[in-house]
Amino acid sequence: MGNRNLIRELGITEELVDLETARLLSGQNDEELSRLYDESVREFQVDTILSGKILNVIGDEVIVDVGYKSEGVVPLTEFYNPREIKIGDTIEVFLEDVEDKEGVIRLSKQKADRIRGWERIITQNKEGDVVRGRVIRKIKGGLLVDVGVPVFLPASQVDIRKVEDIGSFLGREIEAKIIKIDEKRMNIIVSRRKLLEEQRDAQKKELLAVLREADVRNGVVKNIADFGAFVDLGGIDGLLHITDMSWGRVNHPSEIVAIDQRIEVKILRIDRTTERIALGLKQLTPNPWDHVPERYPVGSRVRGKVVNLLPYGAFVELETGVEGLVHISEMSWTKKVSNPSEVVSLGDLVEVVVLNINKEKQEISLGMKQTEVNPWTLVGDKFKTGMRISGRIRNTTNYGAFVELEEGIDGLLHVSDMSWTKKILHPSEVVKKGEKVDVVVLSCDPEKKRIALGLKQLQPNPWETGIPEKYKVGTKLDGKITKLVSFGAFVELEPDLEGLLHISKVADPADGKTLGVGDEVEVEVIKLEPAEGKIGLSLVRVVKQKPVPPAPKPALTAEKEVENAPAAAAPVAEAPAAPADSAAPAAEPQPEAPAAPVAEPPKPEGAA
Numbered sequence: 001m002g003n004r005n006l007i008r009e010l011g012i013t014e015e016l017v018d019l020e021t022a023r024l025l026s027g028q029n030d031e032e033l034s035r036l037y038d039e040s041v042r043e044f045q046v047d048t049i050l051s052g053k054i055l056n057v058i059g060d061e062v063i064v065d066v067g068y069k070s071e072g073v074v075p076l077t078e079f080y081n082p083r084e085i086k087i088g089d090t091i092e093v094f095l096e097d098v099e100d101k102e103g104v105i106r107l108s109k110q111k112a113d114r115i116r117g118w119e120r121i122i123t124q125n126k127e128g129d130v131v132r133g134r135v136i137r138k139i140k141g142g143l144l145v146d147v148g149v150p151v152f153l154p155a156s157q158v159d160i161r162k163v164e165d166i167g168s169f170l171g172r173e174i175e176a177k178i179i180k181i182d183e184k185r186m187n188i189i190v191s192r193r194k195l196l197e198e199q200r201d202a203q204k205k206e207l208l209a210v211l212r213e214a215d216v217r218n219g220v221v222k223n224i225a226d227f228g229a230f231v232d233l234g235g236i237d238g239l240l241h242i243t244d245m246s247w248g249r250v251n252h253p254s255e256i257v258a259i260d261q262r263i264e265v266k267i268l269r270i271d272r273t274t275e276r277i278a279l280g281l282k283q284l285t286p287n288p289w290d291h292v293p294e295r296y297p298v299g300s301r302v303r304g305k306v307v308n309l310l311p312y313g314a315f316v317e318l319e320t321g322v323e324g325l326v327h328i329s330e331m332s333w334t335k336k337v338s339n340p341s342e343v344v345s346l347g348d349l350v351e352v353v354v355l356n357i358n359k360e361k362q363e364i365s366l367g368m369k370q371t372e373v374n375p376w377t378l379v380g381d382k383f384k385t386g387m388r389i390s391g392r393i394r395n396t397t398n399y400g401a402f403v404e405l406e407e408g409i410d411g412l413l414h415v416s417d418m419s420w421t422k423k424i425l426h427p428s429e430v431v432k433k434g435e436k437v438d439v440v441v442l443s444c445d446p447e448k449k450r451i452a453l454g455l456k457q458l459q460p461n462p463w464e465t466g467i468p469e470k471y472k473v474g475t476k477l478d479g480k481i482t483k484l485v486s487f488g489a490f491v492e493l494e495p496d497l498e499g500l501l502h503i504s505k506v507a508d509p510a511d512g513k514t515l516g517v518g519d520e521v522e523v524e525v526i527k528l529e530p531a532e533g534k535i536g537l538s539l540v541r542v543v544k545q546k547p548v549p550p551a552p553k554p555a556l557t558a559e560k561e562v563e564n565a566p567a568a569a570a571p572v573a574e575a576p577a578a579p580a581d582s583a584a585p586a587a588e589p590q591p592e593a594p595a596a597p598v599a600e601p602p603k604p605e606g607a608a
Contacts, residue, residue, distance in 0.1 A: 046095055049112050054089050064093060064107055072105035079109065092116060117149030118186055129178050130195060135169045143169060145190060157191035161222060203235025208272060215267045221257045229253045231265055231279055238277035240265060245281045247288050247321025249307055288321040289362050296354050301371060306348045314340040316352055316366055324364030326352060333369045333376060334408020375409060376446045383451055387441045393431050401427040403439060403453055411451035413439060420456045420463065422496035463530040471535055475525045478543060481517055489515055491523055491537055499535035506539045518546035
């Protein structure tokens with residue numbers, strides 16, 4: 001029976017073939033035909049390897065003559081490169097079926113190649129041998145390599161370093177080491193990585209024997225990390241740290257090098273024990289710091305670019321590899337800078353003055369405010385002592401208010417300089433934030449950047465004329481108790497003017513009456529100190545006593561107080577840091593005989 005596929009390709013009918021066959025065999029008897037047939041198939045056993053000649057390529061099949069009564073067929077896909085098929089070439093094929101249902105001899109070139117390759121491999125190679133082949137396919141978990149027979153190369157064994165896409169090896173000729181042979185399953189596993197590691201170890205020993213510090217070598221960038229790049233020197237990797245890539249600022253190594261790039265590097269250090277090598281790239285060029293003192297002398301004015309901002313200052317690049325720091329304290333003469341971003345931004349071109357250079361540490365101190373005139377050098381001429389000026393309340397504290405006289409120039413108005421007679425506990429009693437006020441310059445210290453201001457100095461000092469004339473010693477007058485302290489009571493004589501009624505100066509100790517806040521009393525001036533702003537009083541009588549609350553606290557008698565009180569009059573509570581000529585008004589009475597009992601209210605803050 002002929003090849004039905006071939007019959008269809010030739011465009012003839014099977015009837016015609018049968019007629020022509022009968023004509024050719026008409027001279028043969030049945031016994032002779034049977035003998036010839038038996039001889040023709042006697043040597044064609046299924047699952048054997050035969051030699052055949054390529055007759056033709058029809059469609060997706062290759063017609064091969066193996067000496068049988070009809071030609072065999074090999075699928076075109078079993079040839080690695082169909083373009084290399086030549087008519088007349090002899091090939092080995094595997095006989096799969098003498099005649100299938102279509103009467104075709106089924107042959108396989110791949111199976112024949114695999115069997116021959118396997119026979120050759122196991123007879124010529126063993127585990128540990130190196131084989132060479134072509135990567136033919138990517139499969140799950142690795143690659144197939146044709147070394148005469150397909151062998152498995154696991155993905156983890158493709159290279160020393162992890163390969164992102166093992167498909168890039170398709171079609172490449174590679175060498176690998178046989179690590180396992182399974183004869184029963186006809187499987188072979190190979191490793192390219194193991195072969196490379198062994199080759200690399202040998203190269204490493206040779207390289208370390210001849211490598212010296214300061215040598216200049218060529219290498220290939222194999223890996224990049226945030227801190228640097230690893231460079232293959234030909235058997236051993238060295239680390240090119242990011243700080244050794246350029247004299248200038250480098251944010252990431254990828255700005256300088258790329259994977260598989262060939263570069264020239266300098267050997268900086270070699271640790272033969274740990275087999276670590278430090279490399280340098282910038283060391284192949286001159287160090288710009290060698291001439292910094294000559295190029296940027298202290299005091300010179302230069303321009304640069306802001307390349308980095310930190311909480312304490314800004315780094316300015318003067319040239320590639322040369323940066324200086326402008327500290328926040330050197331950014332403004334008058335403005336309090338808490339963060340450099342308040343003054344500059346990344347990429348700004350700024351003018352600076354060189355303040356200091358440390359060549360050994362490669363540090364340059366720069367200043368921005370030095371490019372402008374220091375306004376405090378002009379303050380002494382602009383704000384002279386005794387001058388009356390206007391300003392705006394910028395801020396208040398417990399001890400005073402800061403008055404902005406001009407942009408960046410503040411003066412301090414202390415609480416003690418707000419009133420001649422009134423005891424000021426907090427500046428908010430007199431001034432408000434944002435309010436415009438007139439003040440007098442009391443003192444100016446440009447060196448310490450301090451200006452003292454006064455509000456009360458806008459008016460004449462009543463302690464020089466009015467008060468001494470009105471409140472002479474011996475004068476009797478009415479007043480109201482405004483505050484009780486452990487050593488006495490403060491009596492308001494007129495608005496914003498008080499005197500001290502010491503506990504020892506209560507006139508009638510047998511009176512039996514107690515004193516309280518709001519009581520109206522008649523007092524006598526017993527002491528006047530205009531320089532200190534103090535008036536001392538003694539009690540003549542209680543004119544009108546404020547009603548006592550329903551449940552008063554037990555009164556403390558004057559006798560018990562005298563036992564604990566100091567012999568001399570206690571000082572008046574004053575605001576902190578007040579000048580001597582502006583203390584709160586009070587007087588210091590002298591000790592006498594015990595006085596009448598005085599009610600003791602809760603002890604106020606700041607009382608002596």
